[in-house]
Amino acid sequence: MSERNIPLLVTTDWLAERMDDPNLRILDATTFLKQPAQGGYYDVWSGKDVYDKGHIPGAVYADLLGELSDADSPFKFTVPHREQFIEKITDLGVGDDTFVVVYDQAQAVVGAPIIGSDWASRLAWQLRYEGFENVAVLDGGFLKWEKEDRPISTEAKPYSKGHFTGTRNDDLLATKEDVKNAMEDDNVVLINSLSPADFAGESDTYERSGHIPSSVNVFFGQHSDQDTLQLHPEEQLRETFEKVGALDPNKKVITYCGSGIAATWNALILNQLGQDNVAMYDGSMTEWANDKDLPLNK
Template sequence: MSQVPLIVTTDWLAERLDDPKLRLVDATTFLKIPESGGYYDVWSGKEAYEKGHIPGAVFADLLNDFSDPDSKFSFTVPPREQFVKKAEELGIGGEDTYVVVYDQGAMVDSPIVASDWASRFAWQLRYEGFGHVAVLDGGFPKWMDEGRPVTTEPGSYPRAEFSGERRPDMLATIEDVKAAMTDENVVLINSLSEADFKGETDTYERSGHIPGSVNVFFGDHSDPETKELYSDEKLRETFEKAGALDPKKKVITYCGSGIAATWNALLLNKLGQNNVAMYDGSMTEWTSDPSLPLDKIARGVEE
């Protein structure tokens, strides 16, 4: 079947809710920064899904089913066998089907508009070799704002046979990032807030950013009123300032735990930059090793 767009609108999805080839996935996960500071709290969005979701959607539990249970870091890529088994149970994998993923928002009690949990699951599907996947622009909040149908009836699809092969080029390791710090042909993008980038927060074991990286905040790409992505022209301007659209260069995105970084990676793909990898361990892994350097000098994208 033909490739679906990387990002689709609510109108696009509404017209296809009854398409037998559609596999609609709710990937809601909740993240909240404690008021007292420190590492964030995360929990599954299963209960929220049960209270209401887009008709036909099945639930992908990123925290419990699609992360490595043996990793000391949250949300790291699980063994392929685990991912494939869980994806097949959701009905994902057939070559004649396509997936649309959405979520209920980036962070709890935050004005940030970004479908980064959806982009995380979409990234995982592509990494494992399933390319027919789109992310819903504006996610469930925009769907709700528009008064579109919602149900509590669980979705289900016939069990699928997952095909495709892993794409190791999409995943950056800690060794790749170490090498990228001094490689002029690689652009390191920190996807966190400016305060995180400058080392003004205490979310991780140590504060700051990986030396050589530039700051492109994942929460700056959508209109907070409409919840829609800004135009490609505006997005392109942002990423061009970071030097990330140079076709001769590779881009590595990172964040806290490999979630927000997938949103930046997806938008780079949308703008035509396909040489993009995501550092899965991100700041959680990097800051846990006291021997690895951090920089607190502001090197963000200049206005």
């Protein structure tokens, strides 16, 4: 039987102890994002080449950009149709009798000293959204695994196809309409997960700059130690989110970012801290800023 009720985040030690479990599925979600030197919308590309050069033994590559997003959407990383997701994720071996650890090999932004496993948390969020709960993100990701001189492989051996029967959990996803309503609702905490500069409207990444009215800024890149690569102690994380009222059990939290990636990292940490009423705005600033009828503050 597969291990059940695994933690939301697991350590490299935890994973290493379970590498021989036949029900374990390890997914490498590496994707790369870079801000163009001349400004404007970011460049994004697959991490498959990096995966091919070396990955955690047994891991298979999960293509967030190409196979696990809606190719017909005008925005990158939009949630795909459920049928598409299930087809691709079961091809990677994920099924009802498995447990999954997701990691990535990327710093959040190429060339920037930001540590966080937001690509991994995006895939973990998508799995939970489609009804698969037995998934964890590897704290510190591949960078920590490699730093500890643990084994690395270039072999790409597929798992047998999985059988997936989970039910979609719509409570995990927020729409543009949900966010519009949240702006006037004191019972909802809107969290902008981007950098303070993005929040203040000092960048030109999106069609328009600024932040959604009533939202507060909790930068996703501040949660991990740059040396150990691990998350900061729980007390420090709790203090960060308590300051903005996000751990109030009577409130709902909606996280957003640029394209629904970094926002899943904040959402995961909130869940880890006990806040279960968290949704992620999938369209985030990419969608919001493109609708000129919607307000932005600076």
